[in-house]
Amino acid sequence: MGDVAMAVPVLRAFTEQHPQVRLTVLTRAFFKPFFKDLKQVTVYAPNLKGKHKGVLGMYALAKELKTLDIDAVADVHNVLRSKLLKWFLKGLPFKQIDKGRKEKEALIKGTAVKQLKTTHERYADVFRALGFDLDLSAPTFPDSKNLSGNALALIGNxxxxxxxxxxxxxxxxxxxxxxxxxxxxxxxxxxxxxxxxxxxxxxxxxxxxxxxxxxxxxxxxxxxxxxxxxxxxxxxxxxxxxxxxxxxxxxxxxxxxxxxxxxxxxxxxxxxxxxxxxxxxxxxxxxxxxxxxxxxxxxxxxxxxxxxxxxxxxxxxxxxxxxx
Known part of the structure; x- marks a missing residue:
């Protein structure tokens, strides 16, 4: 959940700086509310316990994604599933996050104890690798939301x-x-x-x-x-x-x-x-x-x-x- 939440301010900055670009976020349906304020963002939720399970499921998912006329893929997770998608979506520009494993290993071993690049900047680097400038230094955020009747009844005002x-x-x-x-x-x-x-x-x-x-x-x-x-x-x-x-x-x-x-x-x-x-x-x-x-x-x-x-x-x- 934290990984997905960390992506949100990066995508917000991207949509503001590149308003002509439409983004499709591939993530679990549970996380869809994270993206509700991003007008250029659509969430595509795979069924990872059903038709999109396993290697054949990733192949089926890749076929579905091809129908969306995607121009490029920014993989900010770089896990087994996304590696499979990279293979099945061969031909598309496909850039993946550098998680900095060597630097993190040095940090844990104590041989280089210093501030490493933030995960947010690592996410942004993926979009930069696709040719998009992206600046995270002046972020904007959504307004506070009106609370539902259930929430007000629980918390009061x-x-x-x-x-x-x-x-x-x-x-x-x-x-x-x-x-x-x-x-x-x-x-x-x-x-x-x-x-x-x-x-x-x-x-x-x-x-x-x-x-x-x-x-x-x-x-x-x-x-x-x-x-x-x-x-x-x-x-x-x-x-x-x-x-x-x-x-x-x-x-x-x-x-x-x-x-x-x-x-x-x-x-x-x-x-x-x-x-x-x-x-x-x-x-x-x-x-x-x-x-x-x-x-x-x-x-x-x-x-x-x-x-x-x-x-x-x-x-x-x-x-x-x-x-x-």
Whole structure:
């Protein structure tokens, strides 16, 4: 989800700078709401569990795509499926993202610890390789959306600042300890409305428990449609998230995003779009010098899963209050 969300501001910039070009985004149907404000963009959703499954499915998909009179392909994912499409769409200009694997390997090994090119710029490079100038330095964002009746009934329409908090990530090693996050929620909810985001049965259960303990804390997870959740995020004043999809969703909507980093690091290029470095709160590398231990947070030495405990709740609160 984060990869798709990171593409949105790049495509927004492209459509503004090349209004004569029509874009067809090949992605899962679930992500279609990401692109609803981009007038030159059409989403083509494959059925990856049905007729587009496997090698023969990719061949069938390529045949369908050829009927769209596509002039070129920008592959910003560069995975097995898109490699197959490249083969089946032979003859079309087909440029693929350079993921910078060697640079990222050097970063993880500690032989070249420095800021790498951002994923957003890597996406833009694919379009540049196709011959299109693309500048990401002056981004625009959609307006905040009107909330649905369901969302208003859940959240209300108070005059408080709205702070979104998405405390989960794909791996526990990318998360801020929930007891410390509760300390953050305790303080913020005294003055602001805190909206909790997540997904999955266990996560929703935990968020419901937090909601029940504090005034001004509302669990959004599992209670709204995905589009309604996006509209709620578009109305937040600040989003607090991990190195995860929710951070990128809020950033694509032009929100102020504070991110908490555990065993991963913004140097790998996955910081949310258009956010100052001061919005990324990092684990103490003097105590945990091997950070980043991996690009995606799935590998780490024993004890490093606790690295985020070196980030004090009061520093998170202070960063959010400064942005407010």
């Amino acid at each position: 108070d005059s408080n600042k709205w702070i979104g908090i998405a405390p989960f990530a794909q791996y526990d090693s990318k998360m801020y300890p929930i007891d410390l996050m509760e300390d953050v929620i305790t303080v913020l909810s005294k003055q602001h409305t805190v909206l909790l985001f997540g997904g999955g049965k266990d996560e929703i259960s935990l968020l419901n428990a937090l909601e029940s303990k504090y005034d001004n804390v509302i669990n959004v997870a599992g209670k709204l449609t995905f589009t309604e959740e996006l509209d709620v995020i578009s109305n937040t004043d600040v989003m607090l998230a991990m190195d995860s999809g929710n951070a990128h969703i809020a950033a694509m909507l032009g929100k102020k995003v504070v991110t908490v980093w555990n065993v991963t690091h913004p140097f790998a290029g996955f910081a949310p779009f258009n956010q100052p470095a001061s919005n990324s709160l990092l684990a103490n590398r003097e105590e945990f010098p091997l950070i980043p231990t991996s690009v995606y947070g799935n590998k780490y030495p024993e004890g490093y899963e606790k690295a985020a405990r070196s980030i004090r709740p009061k520093d998170i609160i202070a960063t959010i209050n400064t942005l407010l």
